[in-house]
Amino acid sequence: MSSYLNELNESQQQAVLQIDGPVMIVAGPGSGKTRVLTYRIANMIEKGIDPFSIMSLTFTNKAAAEMRHRIEKICGNEARNIFMGTFHSVFARLLRIDAPKLGYPSNFTIYDSQDSLSLIKTIVKELQLNDKTYKANQVFSRISNAKNALISPKAYKLDAEIMSEDMQMQKPLMGQLYEIYAKRCFQSGAMDFDDLLYKTYELLVKFPEVLYHYQHRFKYLMIDEFQDTNFAQYSIVKKIADVYQNICAVGDDAQSIYAFRGATIENILNFQKDYPDLRVFKLEQNYRSTKNIVKAANHLIVNNKNQLQKTIWTDNGDGEAIKLLKSSSDNEEAKLTADLIFEYKMRHHLKNNDFAILYRTNAQSRSYEEALRRLNIPYVIYGGMSFYQRKEIKDIIAYLRITVNHNDEEAWRRIINYPVRGIGKTTVERVTVIANERETSIFEVCENIYTTDITGKAAQNLMAFTMMIKSYKTMLDKQNAFELATHIAKSSGILKELYEDKTVEGVVRYENIQELLNGIKEFSEEDTVEEGHEEEFSVDRSLGAYLQNITLLTTQDQKADNNDSVKMMTIHSAKGLEFPAVFIGGLEENLFPSSMALYSREELEEERRLFYVAVTRAMTYLTLSFATSRYKFGNLQYCEPSRFLGEIPKEILAMHGEDKMKKEEAMFDEDFVAPVKRRIVNTGNFSASRPATVDPNFQADDPSKILVGSEVAHQRFGNGKVVAIDGLGVNKMATIFFQGEGQKKLMLKFAKLKVLE
DNA sequence: GTGGGATCGGTTTTT
DNA sequence: CCGATCCCAC
Numbered sequence: 001m002s003s004y005l006n007e008l009n010e011s012q013q014q015a016v017l018q019i020d021g022p023v024m025i026v027a028g029p030g031s032g033k034t035r036v037l038t039y040r041i042a043n044m045i046e047k048g049i050d051p052f053s054i055m056s057l058t059f060t061n062k063a064a065a066e067m068r069h070r071i072e073k074i075c076g077n078e079a080r081n082i083f084m085g086t087f088h089s090v091f092a093r094l095l096r097i098d099a100p101k102l103g104y105p106s107n108f109t110i111y112d113s114q115d116s117l118s119l120i121k122t123i124v125k126e127l128q129l130n131d132k133t134y135k136a137n138q139v140f141s142r143i144s145n146a147k148n149a150l151i152s153p154k155a156y157k158l159d160a161e162i163m164s165e166d167m168q169m170q171k172p173l174m175g176q177l178y179e180i181y182a183k184r185c186f187q188s189g190a191m192d193f194d195d196l197l198y199k200t201y202e203l204l205v206k207f208p209e210v211l212y213h214y215q216h217r218f219k220y221l222m223i224d225e226f227q228d229t230n231f232a233q234y235s236i237v238k239k240i241a242d243v244y245q246n247i248c249a250v251g252d253d254a255q256s257i258y259a260f261r262g263a264t265i266e267n268i269l270n271f272q273k274d275y276p277d278l279r280v281f282k283l284e285q286n287y288r289s290t291k292n293i294v295k296a297a298n299h300l301i302v303n304n305k306n307q308l309q310k311t312i313w314t315d316n317g318d319g320e321a322i323k324l325l326k327s328s329s330d331n332e333e334a335k336l337t338a339d340l341i342f343e344y345k346m347r348h349h350l351k352n353n354d355f356a357i358l359y360r361t362n363a364q365s366r367s368y369e370e371a372l373r374r375l376n377i378p379y380v381i382y383g384g385m386s387f388y389q390r391k392e393i394k395d396i397i398a399y400l401r402i403t404v405n406h407n408d409e410e411a412w413r414r415i416i417n418y419p420v421r422g423i424g425k426t427t428v429e430r431v432t433v434i435a436n437e438r439e440t441s442i443f444e445v446c447e448n449i450y451t452t453d454i455t456g457k458a459a460q461n462l463m464a465f466t467m468m469i470k471s472y473k474t475m476l477d478k479q480n481a482f483e484l485a486t487h488i489a490k491s492s493g494i495l496k497e498l499y500e501d502k503t504v505e506g507v508v509r510y511e512n513i514q515e516l517l518n519g520i521k522e523f524s525e526e527d528t529v530e531e532g533h534e535e536e537f538s539v540d541r542s543l544g545a546y547l548q549n550i551t552l553l554t555t556q557d558q559k560a561d562n563n564d565s566v567k568m569m570t571i572h573s574a575k576g577l578e579f580p581a582v583f584i585g586g587l588e589e590n591l592f593p594s595s596m597a598l599y600s601r602e603e604l605e606e607e608r609r610l611f612y613v614a615v616t617r618a619m620t621y622l623t624l625s626f627a628t629s630r631y632k633f634g635n636l637q638y639c640e641p642s643r644f645l646g647e648i649p650k651e652i653l654a655m656h657g658e659d660k661m662k663k664e665e666a667m668f669d670e671d672f673v674a675p676v677k678r679r680i681v682n683t684g685n686f687s688a689s690r691p692a693t694v695d696p697n698f699q700a701d702d703p704s705k706i707l708v709g710s711e712v713a714h715q716r717f718g719n720g721k722v723v724a725i726d727g728l729g730v731n732k733m734a735t736i737f738f739q740g741e742g743q744k745k746l747m748l749k750f751a752k753l754k755v756l757e
Numbered sequence: 758g759t760g761g762g763a764t765c766g767g768t769t770t771t772t
Numbered sequence: 773c774c775g776a777t778c779c780c781a782c
Contacts, residue, residue, distance in 0.1 A: 570769085
């Protein structure tokens with residue numbers, strides 16, 4: 001018996017030792033799940049199971065790498081042969097081998113959501129449909145849902161229920177759009193995120209020999225975060241596990257937070273039905289958090305009707321009370337949070353690394369950034385706009401993509417006239433029409449431009465572009481990806497353009513491109529030799545592999561910096577992580593729980609699970625905060641505290657900064673009265689077409705003296721006095737602060753302003 | 758076809 | 773507030 005078993009409690013041990021047959025491990029937050037998974041695999045290998053036959057699906061690629069590393073320490077480098085990664089990256093690897101069977105090139109492009117949305121917009125436009133009835137986002141999510149439910153375009157159009165739904169929504173052509181979208185992706189040699197699942201399933205169904213191969217190769221399957229798998233994902237693993245039935249699902253229904261992308265708790269119920277002799281292990285002891293934190297979490301989650309029976313408990317001490325931070329605005333919230341971090345660092349000897357700030361929406365990071373910067377506290381933001389989504393990066397990537405896969409339509413569109421090469425909208429439209437008629441890719445049409453009625457300058461330019469891409473391809477075969485990328489950056493003129501741009505943003509963009517090039521270099525130079533008998537999936541250092549890799553990075557895979565810094569991220573991104581001190585911000589009704597999630601009990605319960613996840617990230621110190629008003633889309637709005645706060649028992653809550661709150665009134669003014677530099681001169685109805693005119697030379701000593709001159713404005717806003725005008729500039733949107741009478745202070749964005757010359 | 762200004766619209770979470 | 777898109781003058 002291996003020594004590491006001593007480190008485990010009884011139920012953990014049982015879960016580790018149960019190797020064969022269907023297993024479900026219900027693992028509460030902080031219950032040592034990763035440890036169990038790691039030891040379980042290590043134990044399997046020690047018992048003589050070939051690592052080569054184990055497939056382990058994790059939630060992030062980083063988690064996979066870490067787990068592999070830990071197993072390696074126990075079992076040696078055999079562990080390299082375990083097939084590990086996220087659903088998407090694992091299936092992308094399978095598809096790279098067998099995509100040709102489905103008519104895709106093996107170096108298929110992976111469309112990210114931006115690509116998908118842009119393609120949908122193009123299609124809607126081509127069909128001359130109203131883009132308000134067929135909003136790209138909605139169409140996309142409808143298609144995405146269909147794919148996640150493994151419904152083909154054909155089946156979609158034949159499904160009476162779906163069709164009647166679409167009719168009811170006044171969107172009868174949804175099926176058409178799905179069909180065309182799928183076709184266009186196919187012609188482009190591209191798969192979107194959902195295709196990676198959908199097409200894998202298709203592959204296994206259509207090619208029994210492929211299914212047979214994987215069924216016998218992967219005799220052992222493990223799925224982490226099972227509560228967040230969707231129907232397609234579950235269907236695939238079920239198929240692969242069908243022969244040996246050695247399938248182990250690990251998850252926690254209380255932490256299911258991805259229903260919006262098709263994850264369903266049904267999977268857990270189905271799992272029990274599909275495998276009647278299932279062994280279930282419950283890990284209920286929490287090793288992570290203080291009693292108070294566990295108590296708070298339990299009090300929250302009991303409000304959900306929809307859940308499996310289990311009780312999370314801990315042997316840890318009570319710990320401190322949970323702090324409740326009330327502020328008057330999001331900026332103040334951030335400021336108090338930063339102050340508190342500073343204080344904690346002093347008093348409890350914590351490092352920046354020990355802190356996490358969690359929030360519901362990415363937009364909330366802004367105020368925290370400012371506040372932390374002011375106190376010189378280093379921070380890292382995970383998620384949000386990622387490096388690879390920046391314009392300059394996407395541009396270069398588009399060149400690389402089209403070099404690898406000429407048919408990539410979205411890449412083509414992106415760069416066909418960037419930098420400007422005299423190919424305008426009309427030409428693009430004409431080529432697209434021809435490609436659609438011929439049911440082929442745009443690139444192919446351009447290659448044979450002489451067979452079309454496009455002539456003259458336009459044809460020449462298209463041809464030149466096509467030849468250029470082809471020359472890149474030849475180059476790629478002779479040189480490596482880094483050299484090609486560098487060549488592209490230079491020869492396309494993008495690098496030069498940015499180099500000459502000496503504005504701050506220009507310099508940043510230039511640096512970003514350098515960083516991208518370095519990244520490519522690193523990737524292509526990593527050792528390509530891997531030990532073991534894994535020829536089939538030998539490590540691929542090609543440009544195609546690189547491109548697929550970067551689109552499948554999860555937010556947690558984001559390059560970790562070695563610096564000691566506070567981590568900021570959405571709660572979704574915080575899954576699986578833990579921190580000594582956690583701050584959860586923006587606990588306001590309509591923000592958290594989100595106003596978008598109040599239509600059904602199910603949605604509200606998912607929000608509550610999200611809060612549950614957030615709370616259980618904390619080990620020792622937990623601070624919850626809300627603001628009584630918040631900037632939303634430029635407006636300052638009054639906010640009610642989140643209903644979730646009321647679900648936490650009062651006796652473990654401590655108000656923070658009582659005395660500070662007494663000054664709230666004063667702080668509010670201080671915070672919001674911006675220096676008034678300009679005076680509104682004209683009167684009348686200020687609107688976009690009739691901007692208010694301001695005197696640029698005006699210097700006010702008493703801001704409250706400035707009145708809105710117009711009667712219309714008075715009617716609209718009451719007899720309020722303007723206390724501040726912020727953000728003035730020629731033709732710039734301005735924000736005007738009113739001080740109402742007997743009302744809450746209110747800020748309104750209301751007019752354009754023009755500076756008097 | 759290009760570039761800039763004006764206008765509009767979207768704002769949850771992610772692979 | 774920010775980005776996409778529309779519209780217009782060159």
